[in-house]
Structure formats: structure tokens, C-alpha cells
Amino acid sequence: MPKAAKTKYYAVKIGKEGPKIYDSWDEVSRYPGAIHKAFSSLSQAEQWLGIQHNQDHNDSSTALQRLPTPGDGADPDNAIVISDSESEHSMVPPEEVPAVEPEIQLSPEQQQVFNMVKAGRSVFFTGAAGTGKSVLLREIIKWCRGGGKRTACGDCFNWDCERKEKAEHLLGKILGQDKYRRMKERQERERLGLPPDENDLLSEHDNKYEKNPRVVERWRKVQVLIVDEISMIDGILFDKLEFLARSIRRNQLPFGGIQLVLSGDFCQLPPVPDRFSKVATIFSFDAKTWDSCVGKPVTLRKVFRQKEQAFVDMLNSMRFGQLTPPAIKTFRDLSREVVYNDGLVPTELFPTRAEVDRANTERLNKIPGDGIPFPAIDVPGWEESGQRISAEKADKLLNNLIAQKFLTLKVGAQVMLIKNLVQGSLVNGTIGRVVGFATTRDALNKGTWIGVADNKGDKSQVGLLQGQDGDKKNKPPGSETVQQYLRSGRNWPIVKFSGGEEVLCVPAQFEVTNAEGLVQARRDQVPLILAWALSIHKSQGQTLERVRVDLGRIFEKGQAYVALSRATSIDRLQVLHFDPGKVMAHQRVLEWMREHGGLPNTVNLPHDDIDEELEFWGDDF
Numbered sequence: 106m107p108k109a110a111k112t113k114y115y116a117v118k119i120g121k122e123g124p125k126i127y128d129s130w131d132e133v134s135r136y137p138g139a140i141h142k143a144f145s146s147l148s149q150a151e152q153w154l155g156i157q158h159n160q161d162h163n164d165s166s167t168a169l170q171r172l173p174t175p176g177d178g179a180d181p182d183n184a185i186v187i188s189d190s191e192s193e194h195s196m197v198p199p200e201e202v203p204a205v206e207p208e209i210q211l212s213p214e215q216q217q218v219f220n221m222v223k224a225g226r227s228v229f230f231t232g233a234a235g236t237g238k239s240v241l242l243r244e245i246i247k248w249c250r251g252g253g254k255r256t257a258c259g260d261c262f263n264w265d266c267e268r269k270e271k272a273e274h275l276l277g278k279i280l281g282q283d284k285y286r287r288m289k290e291r292q293e294r295e296r297l298g299l300p301p302d303e304n305d306l307l308s309e310h311d312n313k314y315e316k317n318p319r320v321v322e323r324w325r326k327v328q329v330l331i332v333d334e335i336s337m338i339d340g341i342l343f344d345k346l347e348f349l350a351r352s353i354r355r356n357q358l359p360f361g362g363i364q365l366v367l368s369g370d371f372c373q374l375p376p377v378p379d380r381f382s383k384v385a386t387i388f389s390f391d392a393k394t395w396d397s398c399v400g401k402p403v404t405l406r407k408v409f410r411q412k413e414q415a416f417v418d419m420l421n422s423m424r425f426g427q428l429t430p431p432a433i434k435t436f437r438d439l440s441r442e443v444v445y446n447d448g449l450v451p452t453e454l455f456p457t458r459a460e461v462d463r464a465n466t467e468r469l470n471k472i473p474g475d476g477i478p479f480p481a482i483d484v485p486g487w488e489e490s491g492q493r494i495s496a497e498k499a500d501k502l503l504n505n506l507i508a509q510k511f512l513t514l515k516v517g518a519q520v521m522l523i524k525n526l527v528q529g530s531l532v533n534g535t536i537g538r539v540v541g542f543a544t545t546r547d548a549l550n551k552g553t554w555i556g557v558a559d560n561k562g563d564k565s566q567v568g569l570l571q572g573q574d575g576d577k578k579n580k581p582p583g584s585e586t587v588q589q590y591l592r593s594g595r596n597w598p599i600v601k602f603s604g605g606e607e608v609l610c611v612p613a614q615f616e617v618t619n620a621e622g623l624v625q626a627r628r629d630q631v632p633l634i635l636a637w638a639l640s641i642h643k644s645q646g647q648t649l650e651r652v653r654v655d656l657g658r659i660f661e662k663g664q665a666y667v668a669l670s671r672a673t674s675i676d677r678l679q680v681l682h683f684d685p686g687k688v689m690a691h692q693r694v695l696e697w698m699r700e701h702g703g704l705p706n707t708v709n710l711p712h713d714d715i716d717e718e719l720e721f722w723g724d725d726f
């Protein structure tokens with residue numbers, strides 16, 4: 106006779122619907138990061154949930170487990186054990202269960218661009234700050250990768266690189282580092298008026314680049330090239346890449362037939378001009394091949410970052426460098442101090458990195474006591490050949506990340522989250538204050554949430570997450586997994602975020618990938634940076650809840666606009682030394698926008714002064 110199936114009770118302590126007991130696994134709403142356990146008796150399940158019950162229980166093998174996500178087919182009884190059980194019974198569930206909000210729904214205009222990409226069309230989409238360009242790009246990348254399209258990502262996952270490195274990073278990725286270095290040498294020769302080097306890689310008559318089979322292979326196979334922050338890539342570089350693509354692929358179609366997906370706002374930060382040659386900024390739309398590569402720009406009009414229309418209008422007129430007298434008055438009035446009651450101060454944006462470091466260090470030093478050091482664990486990944494990347498090279502690659510190699514924190518330090526934990530509330534850019542340090546076990550005992558970001562940054566959760574898995578190439582060996590951090594007896598910072606959530610921040614994984622998504626190096630670090638101050642360049646792409654900007658030292662076109670447009674509301678924005686003269690837009694950009702229908706007729710074209718533009722440039726930005 107067949108044995109009767111044993112009844113099971115599934116108690117969910119932290120989940121979508123709060124503490125609840127189910128008698129069938131199928132009824133349980135899947136919730137990544139939930140805490141659940143299977144019991145053979147109802148009373149045991151109730152007891153585990155803290156519901157008063159007289160019956161005693163025999164269960165001594167409690168474990169914290171990961172609830173599977175829909176469709177992963179996991180058996181609840183075989184869920185992955187994350188921690189052992191000694192402290193399980195004393196665990197108090199958090200009063201409030203963090204809700205994972207649904208993924209962002211693309212707006213109709215974002216969807217329209219997405220459809221163009223799906224139809225295989227090359228596209229350049231633009232729009233003011235906060236119109237959801239990066240969100241759309243992330244969806245496109247997901248789709249490309251999911252659909253098996255070979256995608257060479259510019260720097261879309263490396264938004265945190267300092268600006269100067271961005272263009273170099275992109276080119277290095279696409280050309281291969283050696284080819285890029287030689288291209289720079291050629292530019293230098295041009296600048297100095299020397300004849301072209303005989304080894305010039307980009308000469309029409311020279312096919313030496315074909316000697317690097319891996320680079321050639323990559324160029325030949327890539328189907329979609331994605332570039333974020335296209336405003337930072339100059340036109341000469343764009344033409345060179347276009348030429349390279351055509352010649353390597355032996356295909357005379359624009360960009361050798363590669364589908365281009367370009368995104369950015371030319372009213373934000375421009376390419377770094379060459380201070381020595383005194384040549385005006387050459388934008389990528391100035392490239393000879395731009396028009397043949399991408400058709401008419403598509404402009405996203407709906408601004409998501411700010412909700413107040415009056416603020417959106419002011420920022421838009423600032424974007425074009427033309428403010429009305431009432432807008433100037435309003436910006437001047439923003440010099441008042443904004444007082445917050447939760448002890449968190451606004452993040453101050455500075456034009457240079459040196460100012461940022463100074464401001465953060467000063468503030469940290471003012472807090473009495475020694476800081477707790479959090480050194481990162483850096484792990485070299487793999488070359489395409491399958492060889493391990495050298496520690497020196499990994500170090501170089503990782504230095505571009507926003508995650509720091511050495512982070513020092515104290516109770517009271519103001520910090521910023523640099524990974525997404527919960528869509529909509531605990532995201533990259535959310536600020537908070539360190540309120541203590543604890544082990545994961547302490548946190549579990551006290552019911553403090555443990556923030557675990559996934560290592561892609563776009564689909565995340567608060568809760569416990571299975572460590573990264575994957576094949577040898579994608580998983581640098583010897584690295585500690587997230588689970589190991591969770592098991593470790595080390596103290597990690599507890600941060601009280603601006604929304605009131607207290608979260609223990611365990612290390613997250615920050616990866617540098619090559620053009621094909623292969624992990625070249627990985628940094629395991631607590632996903633926090635000091636956030637009293639931030640550079641304007643680093644803030645590009647960020648959404649900040651509280652911002653203070655001193656425009657006194659602004660030196661570049663687009664800089665004031667980038668800084669102020671990070672703010673989500675005018676009530677939480679403080680602007681010092683507002684000077685309408687510093688609100689500058691590039692004449693070339695406005696002309697180009699006018700030609701392409703992106704500029705209202707009411708906006709006048711300004712006069713550009715190249716000397717003035719170049720004079721302000723220094724190396725430290």
C-alpha cells in the first residue's frame with residue numbers, strides 16, 4: 106500500500122503577506138528574501154511564528170532559508186540554508202515588512218524607443234535630466250542579453266566611473282587597451298604637428314589591428330553597441346570607432362552594420378576639451394558619420410525625478426542656459442538653510458574631487474573616536490583567453506568603481522547607499538546615518554533587516570540572497586560569497602536611512618565586466634560611501650533627496666544644471682551663490698537641438714567663448 110503523504114505546514118515569518126501559515130506550498134506567495142520554514146505540525150509552525158501555543162515542539166533544526174522566486178522550481182524543503190539555528194527562536198520579526206515594489210513600468214514614450222530597438226533600428230534617445238533614460242537603457246540591456254544578442258555595453262554599468270575615465274574606459278573596452286593606447290599616441294602626434302606614426306592603427310591603409318584576433322572577433326560578432334552618457338564622447342572618437350567598425354567587419358554599412366543604442370543629454374556634461382590644442386568641444390553629433398548612423402533623435406519628455414511642474418520648468422530653462430527673472434529670483438531664494446529633523450544633512454555637491462574628499466574627511470574627523478575600517482576584498486577575474494587577470498590590472502580596473510578600497514565609518518557618519526536594495530525606497534543614492542555596528546547574528550536576533558543587494562544592481566531585495574553562482578569564468582575563484590558574509594562573525598554597519606529603515610549593510614559585489622559581460626575583476630565592499638559631499642561628476646545619473654550646491658566654483662557648461670537637477674524637490678534643495686551667469690549652455694548644442702526640433706523657439710542662441718571654456722579646465726575634476 107502506498108504511504109500516505111505527510112502533511113506539511115509552511116510558516117512564513119517575513120514574506121509578502123506578513124507572518125502566515127500555509128498548508129500547501131503552492132499557496133505561498135513567492136517573495137525573494139523571505140524567511141520561512143516547513144513544519145510537520147501546525148502547533149510547531151505557530152510557535153515558530155511567535156503565536157502563543159501550549160504544545161511543546163521538538164523542532165531543533167530551525168534554519169533561515171531563501172524562498173524561491175517564481176518559476177525556479179525549488180522544493181521548499183530543500184531551500185538553501187543560510188545560517189544555523191542557535192539563535193533562531195529568539196528572533197523577533199521586524200515590525201514592518203519591507204515591500205518589494207513592482208518593477209518600473211516603462212512609459213509609452215520609453216516603450217516606443219524600446220520597440221524601435223527591438224525592431225533592430227539604431228536609435229539615439231535623449232531628454233532632460235530625470236526623464237528615465239538610464240532606466241530605459243537598463244531594460245534594453247536586459248532584453249539584449251536575455252535574447253542572446255551580442256551586446257557591447259559602453260559604460261552603462263559603470264556610471265560610477267569618474268568622468269575622465271569614462272570615455273577612455275569605453276574606448277578601451279571596444280578597441281582593446283593596447284589599441285586605445287596607440288590611438289592616444291596618434292592624437293598626441295597630431296596635436297604636436299608630428300607626421301603620423303607608421304604604426305597608426307586607424308589609418309585607412311593600415312590593417313595592423315587585425316593582428317589581434319580577439320579584438321577583431323569581438324568587433325565582428327557584436328550586434329548591438331550601447332553607449333550611455335553619449336554627451337561625453339567626442340565626435341572625433343565617434344568617427345574613429347565608426348571607421349574601425351566598418352573596416353574590421355568589412356561591411357560598408359554605417360558602423361559596419363552594428364545596431365547602435367545611444368543615450369544621453371547634450372545639455373549635461375560635455376566631453377573633456379583638449380586644453381592644449383584650444384579646439385572647441387566637438388560633440389558626437391558633430392561627427393561626420395553621426396547622421397548616417399542614427400536617425401532623428403527621439404526625445405523623452407516626461408520628467409520622473411521631480412514631481413513639481415514649476416521646478417521642472419525652472420530646470421528646463423536652466424538646461425538651455427536661459428532663465429526668466431522670476432526663475433532667477435526663486436533660485437536666489439533657495440540660499441536659505443533647509444532644516445531636517447532626523448539628523449541627516451543634505452549632500453553637498455562640489456565641482457572637484459579634492460573638495461569632496463576634504464569635506465568628507467573633515468566631517469568624519471569631527472566625530473570623536475576611532476573609525477572602523479572596512480577594507481574591500483578585491484578579486485581578479487578572467488581574461489577572455491581564460492587566463493586569470495593580474496592583481497595589478499584588477500586594481501586598475503577596480504579603481505574606477507564608486508565602491509571604495511578603504512572605507513572608514515563611525516557611528517554618526519552620513520552615508521549613501523551605492524546599490525539598490527528595495528526598488529523605490531532603498532536605492533542607489535538613498536542617504537542615511539550609521540547608527541551602530543553589529544554581526545548578522547545580532548541583527549537577526551534584534552529583527553534588524555539585512556540589506557543584500559544582488560550583484561547586478563537592478564533587481565534587488567532586502568533579505569538573504571543566495572551567493573553568486575555561475576561558471577568558472579563568471580565567478581572569480583576564492584571569492585567570498587554573500588552567504589559567507591552573512592555567516593561571518595564580523596561587525597557590519599547598521600544604517601538608519603532617510604525613510605526610517607534600519608538596515609545592516611553587509612558587503613555587496615561590484616564588478617567590472619568587459620564588453621561581453623565577462624567579469625574582469627570584482628570588489629566586495631559594504632555598499633556605502635561617505636555622503637556629506639559628492640562631486641558633481643559622480644552625481645551625474647544620481648537622484649538625490651537632499652542637495653546643497655555652492656555654484657560659486659562652477660566652471661563648466663552644463664555643470665550647474667547637472668547639480669541642481671539631481672534634487673527631487675525644491676523644498677530639499679539649497680543653492681548658494683546662485684549666479685545666472687554660471688548657468689551656461691553650449692551654443693553648438695542649442696543650435697543642433699534647434700535643427701532637430703528639440704529646442705523651443707523662445708530660447709535664444711547664446712554666444713560661445715572657447716577661450717573662457719578652456720581656461721577653467723584643470724586636471725582635478
Ligand SMILES: Nc1ncnc2c1ncn2[C@@H]1O[C@H](COP(=O)(O)OP(=O)(O)OP(=O)(O)O)[C@@H](O)[C@H]1O
Nearest residue numbers: 210211212234235236237238239240409410646648
Ligand atoms: N517609467 C518610469 N516610471 C516611474 N519612474 C521612473 C520611470 N522611468 C524612470 N523613473 C524614475 O525617474 C528617476 C530618474 O530616472 P533616470 O535616472 O533613468 O533618469 P535619466 O534620464 O537617466 O536622468 P539623468 O539624465 O539625470 O541621468 C529615477 O528615480 C527612476 O526610478
